Amino acid sequence: MKTNSIESVGTTDLLTCVNTDPCSSPVTSASETAFSGPPSTGTSTQCVHGGELRQKSEGAIATPIYSASTFTFESTDQLLDFVEGREQREEYGRYGNPNERVVEAKLAALEGAEDAILYSSGMAAIVGLLMSRLSAGDEIVFFDQCYHRSREFCSKHLARFGVVTRQVPTGDFAAMEAAISPKTKMLVSESPTNPHLTCVDLEQFAAIGKAHEIETLIDATLATPYNLKPIDYGVDYVLHSATKYLGGHNDLLAGVICGRRELLDPVRALRGCLGSVSSPHSLYLLERGLKTFALRMARHNENGLAVAQFLESHPRVDRVYYPGLESHPTHAIAREQMKGFGGLITFTVKDADWRATSRVVDAAKLARIAPSLGGVESLIEQPLVMSYFGYSPEQRESFGIADNMIRFSCGIEDSADLIADLDQALAACDV
Numbered sequence: 031m032k033t034n035s036i037e038s039v040g041t042t043d044l045l046t047c048v049n050t051d052p053c054s055s056p057v058t059s060a061s062e063t064a065f066s067g068p069p070s071t072g073t074s075t076q077c078v079h080g081g082e083l084r085q086k087s088e089g090a091i092a093t094p095i096y097s098a099s100t101f102t103f104e105s106t107d108q109l110l111d112f113v114e115g116r117e118q119r120e121e122y123g124r125y126g127n128p129n130e131r132v133v134e135a136k137l138a139a140l141e142g143a144e145d146a147i148l149y150s151s152g153m154a155a156i157v158g159l160l161m162s163r164l165s166a167g168d169e170i171v172f173f174d175q176c177y178h179r180s181r182e183f184c185s186k187h188l189a190r191f192g193v194v195t196r197q198v199p200t201g202d203f204a205a206m207e208a209a210i211s212p213k214t215k216m217l218v219s220e221s222p223t224n225p226h227l228t229c230v231d232l233e234q235f236a237a238i239g240k241a242h243e244i245e246t247l248i249d250a251t252l253a254t255p256y257n258l259k260p261i262d263y264g265v266d267y268v269l270h271s272a273t274k275y276l277g278g279h280n281d282l283l284a285g286v287i288c289g290r291r292e293l294l295d296p297v298r299a300l301r302g303c304l305g306s307v308s309s310p311h312s313l314y315l316l317e318r319g320l321k322t323f324a325l326r327m328a329r330h331n332e333n334g335l336a337v338a339q340f341l342e343s344h345p346r347v348d349r350v351y352y353p354g355l356e357s358h359p360t361h362a363i364a365r366e367q368m369k370g371f372g373g374l375i376t377f378t379v380k381d382a383d384w385r386a387t388s389r390v391v392d393a394a395k396l397a398r399i400a401p402s403l404g405g406v407e408s409l410i411e412q413p414l415v416m417s418y419f420g421y422s423p424e425q426r427e428s429f430g431i432a433d434n435m436i437r438f439s440c441g442i443e444d445s446a447d448l449i450a451d452l453d454q455a456l457a458a459c460d461v
C-alpha cells in the first residue's frame with residue numbers, strides 16, 4: 031500500500047519524516063509523498079492530528095505501539111537501498127522507531143520547528159545536545175537560575191571534558207555579553223526559570239547570540255509551546271522535559287529538543303551513539319498525553335493564576351513568584367511573550383523557619399509531596415528539602431533557595447479545591 035493519499039496537519043517539512051506507514055512497503059523517498067496539510071491550524075488541532083498519518087496500519091485510529099528493537103529487510107537489495115539513501119525506513123531501535131517519529135513530528139508542529147529529537151528524559155536531552163555541540167576548550171555562558179541538575183552537569187561534568195561554563199545573573203544581558211569570549215559556543219537559559227519563574231527577554235537573548243555568532247538554547251519546560259514559542263524570537267534550540275506538561279500525566283520520562291534540521295542532524299547522530307532513547311510504550315503514552323495538551327494547559331494556566339492570586343492575598347504568605355502576577359519582577363516580559371503563565375507557583379511562608387514550612391507541606395491533603403511538575407495531579411514540595419538538602423546554607427542562598435520556600439505545581443483539579451486545601455495547610459505553620 032502506497033500512502034500518498036494521506037493527509038495530516040502541520041507544515042510539509044515537518045511531516046515528510048512520517049509520511050510512510052511503517053507497516054506498508056516503504057516509499058522510495060520522503061519527498062515522493064510530501065504533502066501539505068491544511069494551511070494554518072490551531073494548537074488543539076495540532077495536538078490531535080499533527081504528525082500523524084491519515085490512514086494507519088490496519089485502519090487503527092490510534093498509532094499502534096511498535097514494540098520492536100530491530101526492523102527487518104526483505105533482501106540485501108533492500109538493505110542497499112537503505113544504506114545508499116534511496117529509501118527512508120527504520121533500522122534499529124537505538125536510531126528511532128515509528129512511535130518516536132510520530133511524536134517528534136507532532137512536537138515539531140507544536141513548537142513551529144523544522145525538526146524535533148526525543149530523548150529518554152529532559153536531562154538526557156540537555157546532555158545529548160551539549161555533548162554534541164561542545165568540545166574541549168569551548169565555553170558556554172548560562173543564566174544562573176536553572177534546574178539544579180542542568181547546573182550540575184555543566185559545572186561538574188562538562189568541566190571534566192575541558193568545557194568552561196560561565197554563570198551570570200539571570201536576565202543580566204550586560205553580564206552575559208561581558209562573559210562572552212571568542213571561545214563561547216552557546217548561550218543557555220530557561221524561561222521561565224525554575225523555581226523563581228523569571229522570564230527572559232528572548233528577543234535580546236537571541237540577538238546577542240546572533241551578534242556574536244553563538245548558538246542559543248532555551249529550556250522552555252515551564253512555558254511549554256502552548257504559552258511560548260522561543261523559535262519565533264530567533265532562538266536556535268528549544269528544549270523541554272516532556273516528563274512535565276507535554277506528557278502531563280506523571281507517568282513517563284522524556285525530553286525533546288526542537289530546532290532547525292541542519293543543526294539537529296549531528297545531534298541526532300550522537301543520540302544514536304549515546305542510546306538515550308525512549309521505549310515505544312513511553313512514546314505511546316506521550317502521544318496520548320499530547321492529544322489533550324492544549325486543553326490541559328488552558329486549565330493549568332487558569333489554576334496557576336487563581337492560586338497565585340489567592341496566595342498573594344493570604345496573610346501567612348510572604349512572597350509569591352508567578353509571572354502572571356503584576357508583582358513579579360519579569361511580569362512585563364511574561365505578558366509580552368507568553369499566552370498564559372502555567373501552573374507552577376513558588377511562594378515563601380511568612381515568618382516561618384524550615385520546619386514550620388515543612389508543616390505546611392505536610393498539611394496539604396489534595397496536593398501530593400513529590401518532585402516534578404506539570405502533571406494532572408497537583409504536587410507540593412519544599413525545594414530546601416527536596417532538591418537542595420545537600421547544599422550549604424551559603425550555596426542555597428546563592429541559588430536563591432530560601433528555607434521557607436514552597437513550590438506548588440497546580441494540576442488540573444478545580445481551583446476552588448486547590449485554594450481550600452492550601453488555605454487549611456497554611457494554618458499548620460502556627461502549630
Ligand SMILES: *Cc1c(COP(=O)(O)O)cnc(C)c1O
Binds near residue numbers: 152177249
Ligand atoms: C524536570 C526538568 C528538567 C529535567 O527533565 P527530566 O525529564 O526530569 O530529566 C530540565 N529542565 C527543567 C526546567 C525541568 O523542570
